[in-house]
Amino acid sequence: MRKIFLTAVAVLVAGCGEKQPKSDFVWDLPKGYPAPTVPHDNPMTNARVELGRYLFYDVKLSANQTQSCASCHIQALAFAEPVSVSIGSTGHSLRRNASSLVNVGYNRSLTWAHPYIRSIERQVLIPMFNEDPEELGITGREQEIMQRFNSELYNPLFTDAFGDSEVTMDRIAKSLSAFVRSLVSFNSRFDRYTNAGDDSALNESEIRGMDLFFSEEVDCHHCHGGFNFTQSINEDEEIDEHLPFHNIGMFNIDGKGGYPEEDMGVYEITRKKQDMGAFRAPTLRNVAVSAPYMHDGSMKTLEEVVDFYAEGGRDIKEGPHKGDGRENPFKSQFVKQVELSEQDRKDLVAFLKALTDEEFLTNPKFGNPFFQQKVPENGDALEPEEITESAEQ
Ligand code: HEC
Ligand code: HEC
Structure with missing residues (x-):
């Protein structure tokens, strides 16, 4: 935990002083509902949310390329998981059930039991850097993992989101957080x-x-x-x-x-x-x-x-x-x-x-960008088809 905190500080300091873009993101909320609080140094932009969505579903984010955030947070299950406790990318069991990611942007504190983890930007570093047990297992292999996102697919995504294609852990954390914050559900x-x-x-x-x-x-x-x-x-x-x-x-x-x-x-x-x-x-x-x-x-x-x-x-x-x-x-x-x-x-x-919001669970906006949804003319079942280099899980 201590180590994660130090990593978090280093990552956050690295991101200071960056000029921030204007928000162009439109919240889909019922009339009169407040939007989630957004930190000044990570405004919601469509480009950050979109980059975050790719990262969320990309197994390149785990050291051994077997797991993505979506391995434990599955959209059809409200971004939770059908097992009692999660298993990390190296096969070790975690002790807790994966939280569903529904309206997370409104939460005063993150995780099941931590009054002082207040920012999603800090929370997302935990699965990335956790060592005991490992989840995505990035610690010690940061350079190698960042290099994976220096690619034809990601260069334009980073440029749209941050002005140039440089890959940093701070930018990864910010865009993942923007995507997580965009997961709002009020249509049950x-x-x-x-x-x-x-x-x-x-x-x-x-x-x-x-x-x-x-x-x-x-x-x-x-x-x-x-x-x-x-x-x-x-x-x-x-x-x-x-x-x-x-x-x-x-x-x-x-x-x-x-x-x-x-x-x-x-x-x-x-x-x-x-x-x-x-x-x-x-x-x-x-x-x-x-x-x-x-x-x-x-x-x-x-x-x-x-x-x-x-x-x-x-x-x-x-x-x-x-x-x-x-x-x-x-x-x-x-x-x-x-x-x-x-x-x-x-x-x-x-x-x-009756609190289930079907639209949220199937909205392609929150879905896996590596699978193209084919919508047949008669509106029958959607057939996912793999289209690019990376796949889920
Ligand atoms: C004293 C506060 C309190 C009251 C009253 C309460 N809950 Fe809870 N509820 C909690 C807490 C805390 C948890 C998580 C507990 C844990 O995991 O140790 C929880 C968990 C749950 C969960 C599991 C959610 C998940 O995602 O795993 C459900 C479902 C639930 N409560 C429904 C209810 C219902 C129905 C009632 C009324 C009969 C109720 N709760 C009354 C505090 C409360
Ligand atoms: C190995 C499974 C696993 C992976 C991979 C994983 N998570 Fe989680 N996630 C969990 C578990 C378990 C919790 C509950 C942790 C706790 O309470 O200590 C959680 C909690 C969270 C929360 C807190 C939600 C809340 O309401 O408090 C967020 C946000 C989150 N995860 C986002 C992510 C993101 C983003 C990624 C990818 C970088 C990710 N997770 C990868 C299992 C996982």
């Missing part, structure tokens, strides 16, 4: 119901589920509230920096609130007891497609998640993680046992599924 059926006045967008079960979600008794919105279904919103400078992080009672290994040694959440950063097992309440937009769930990917379905909350935590009866999470002394008081009928549970799950 829930949005059509609430913003576009389309009363038929939700069915009865979904509406009952929505009412439960926002009710005082079930209180999901307490932590998954606001327009992005999370408390992690960077608009509000006044909020308590610990606000979006909660222990929801997944573990209680020693009966004193212990979480597994491999991941103790915010506690690892602050070393404060009350932060044991505290993780960020993530956005629930597109959550139906981003299974498995939670920081460790230990819950397979939304039904399992809803049963978990109805119990007020998780009682693990045997094995190394044995313990009654419902009794975890650091558990948030807002996670409490609540009586839910079978129908209530179905309704809640139905509502969560």
Whole structure:
């Protein structure tokens, strides 16, 4: 972690003093919604977003050329991954479930449990330079990897984005961040119901589920509230920096609130007891497609998640993680046992599924530029066809 931070500082210093272009990027937002905050030294331009998209899908960004960002962040799955924890380019397991990348630009802090990683520009360096375990594995091979992008394909992309074709780690980080920031999603059926006045967008079960979600008794919105279904919103400078992080009672290994040694959440950063097992309440937009769930990917379905909350935590009866999470002394008081009928549970799950934005999951703007989409005349299934030197994964 320390090493990553030093690398980050070096990269950021290298990028200082550059003259910045004017933003020509148009946010696709519903009326009245704020745009994500954009740092002064990385204005959103279409050229940076486009370069970032190529880099995001390019396996050249990993030392052994086997992995890209998109290996762990898959568009059809809301840029998450269908495995409990990610595996890096050299085959080592990470300890966490890949975050979905939905409206990331609004997040006050990045990753599952770090109150102080505040910029995407800094966050994207982690998968690039992480050594323990390796993800893309760039550390020590920076020159070689930058050289790979000095190519016929990338020279004009860098020139459009930064004025000349020079490849630097700072430019790579900035354009990747611009692409990640462009991933906004506000076109679910829930949005059509609430913003576009389309009363038929939700069915009865979904509406009952929505009412439960926002009710005082079930209180999901307490932590998954606001327009992005999370408390992690960077608009509000006044909020308590610990606000979006909660222990929801997944573990209680020693009966004193212990979480597994491999991941103790915010506690690892602050070393404060009350932060044991505290993780960020993530956005629930597109959550139906981003299974498995939670920081460790230990819950397979939304039904399992809803049963978990109805119990007020998780009682693990045997094995190394044995313990009654419902009794975890650091558990948030807002996670409490609540009586839910079978129908209530179905309704809640139905509502969560209505937060899926199909357009976001299939929008070619966010898709792999190395595959050309052929749209047949009758509008049938899209056939991806490989067109250039690099391929996904
Ligand atoms: C080996 C799998 C893997 C690769 C490759 C990978 N990621 Fe991730 N990504 C993860 C995991 C796991 C997390 C959660 C990390 C944590 O909480 O500590 C994450 C978190 C993130 C986040 C934070 C999202 C949020 O809301 O807090 C961003 C942004 C991100 N990744 C972008 C990228 C980019 C850009 C790349 C390519 C440079 C990349 N990732 C490559 C697995 C991966
Ligand atoms: C006290 C705050 C809090 C309340 C109340 C709460 N959540 Fe959560 N939620 C969280 C946190 C924190 C996480 C991540 C926990 C972890 O991984 O350790 C989470 C994770 C989730 C996830 C998994 C998301 C993903 O991408 O993996 C879903 C789904 C979810 N919550 C739904 C709900 C529903 C439905 C309710 C109401 C029944 C609810 N939550 C109530 C804080 C809360």
